[in-house]
Amino acid sequence: MKAVFVTEFGGVDKLRYEDLPVPELTAGQALVKIHSCGVNFIDIYFRTGLYPAVPPVVLGMEAAGVVEKVAEGVLDLQPGDRVAFGTVRGAYAEYAAIPASQLVKLPGVIDFPTAAASMLQGMTAHYLTHSTWPIKPGDTCLVHAAAGGAGQWIAAAAKSLGARVIGTTSTAAKAEAARAAGCDDVILYTEQDFAAETRRLTGGRGVDVVYDSVGASTWEGSLNSLRPRGMMVSFGNASGPVPPVAPLVLSQKGSIFLARPKLFDHCLTREELDGRASRVFEWLAAGTLKLHIDRVYPLADAAQAQTDLASRKTTGKLLLQP
Numbered sequence: 001m002k003a004v005f006v007t008e009f010g011g012v013d014k015l016r017y018e019d020l021p022v023p024e025l026t027a028g029q030a031l032v033k034i035h036s037c038g039v040n041f042i043d044i045y046f047r048t049g050l051y052p053a054v055p056p057v058v059l060g061m062e063a064a065g066v067v068e069k070v071a072e073g074v075l076d077l078q079p080g081d082r083v084a085f086g087t088v089r090g091a092y093a094e095y096a097a098i099p100a101s102q103l104v105k106l107p108g109v110i111d112f113p114t115a116a117a118s119m120l121q122g123m124t125a126h127y128l129t130h131s132t133w134p135i136k137p138g139d140t141c142l143v144h145a146a147a148g149g150a151g152q153w154i155a156a157a158a159k160s161l162g163a164r165v166i167g168t169t170s171t172a173a174k175a176e177a178a179r180a181a182g183c184d185d186v187i188l189y190t191e192q193d194f195a196a197e198t199r200r201l202t203g204g205r206g207v208d209v210v211y212d213s214v215g216a217s218t219w220e221g222s223l224n225s226l227r228p229r230g231m232m233v234s235f236g237n238a239s240g241p242v243p244p245v246a247p248l249v250l251s252q253k254g255s256i257f258l259a260r261p262k263l264f265d266h267c268l269t270r271e272e273l274d275g276r277a278s279r280v281f282e283w284l285a286a287g288t289l290k291l292h293i294d295r296v297y298p299l300a301d302a303a304q305a306q307t308d309l310a311s312r313k314t315t316g317k318l319l320l321q322p
């Protein structure tokens with residue numbers, strides 16, 4: 001089968017689009033024939049080695065397809081089932097061996113591209129707005145990179161829960177996409193001091209929660225955008241990882257809270273995974289988020305897809321087609 005993987009960490013030149021054996025199943029797994037897979041920033045972290053993994057590393061954490069076969073003892077899936085996943089690596093390929101416990105059965109109305117565009121970022125938006133900081137009506141939140149894949153989902157989810165949503169984007173065109181996703185206000189953080197602007201927009205109070213996936217370049221400003229006892233949710237590193245932090249900083253910024261969550265730890269049981277995924281499918285059905293699939297690339301062009309994502313050229317979702 002064709003797959004995209006790295007044997008050495010580095011730039012997109014390290015991506016190899018080559019033949020690999022179809023994965024052998026181990027206990028508890030199902031073999032999925034992949035129809036569509038999502039491109040996410042985490043794929044770049046695994047390519048560069050920011051997130052550790054033992055080579056060869058087949059990239060991609062999110063895909064939708066059809067169960068081809070199951071390992072002995074897997075009782076809740078069978079060949080022909082339409083499924084998707086968003087928490088297991090190995091999606092940039094024609095086939096992936098995935099623990100059955102991490103596969104979600106797709107409702108008939110959800111097609112493969114929609115599922116591959118929604119599992120990872122949609123469930124992320126769900127846990128961030130329901131578990132990390134459960135949004136209450138009247139909360140104000142700051143969502144960085146609000147026109148991006150995860151950002152649009154978070155803005156839409158927070159808005160649907162009754163929050164006032166302030167987004168940041170790099171360009172005016174992206175600001176339009178962020179507004180369409182649910183942002184009430186958008187700050188061009190490449191042109192304005194977003195912390196000062198956030199203070200102005202909140203009458204000096206600051207926001208209840210910051211959802212920060214940008215990392216190094218927004219860290220300080222995000223802390224300065226919070227109200228006393230607000231929540232700083234640092235959940236990504238698009239501009240680079242946040243340097244080590246002294247706990248005393250949290251006191252100095254107003255007794256704020258800091259969370260550094262990831263999706264996998266929020267889909268630990270079948271009930272939790274199915275609960276989050278079905279809520280995402282409900283959001284799609286209700287039009288809470290109008291899914292924006294920006295570009296679809298052949299699997300062979302994974303390097304181009306990652307280049308476009310990293311160079312801030314994209315809004316919404318990118319997909320690969322094996």
Ligand code: NDP
Nearest residue numbers: 040041145148149150169170213236237238239262263312
């Ligand atoms: P996006 O589609 O959001 O793309 C990243 C965006 O980040 C860019 O479009 C850009 O928006 C912004 N950005 C700001 N600074 C930079 C920079 N220096 N280089 C590149 N981009 C920059 O990607 P994803 O939706 O795939 O992921 C967004 C973030 O969310 C990532 O950090 C990812 O790791 C994180 N994430 C974390 C999860 C978790 O559970 N912890 C799960 C899912 C995603 P603009 O041009 O508007 O500035």
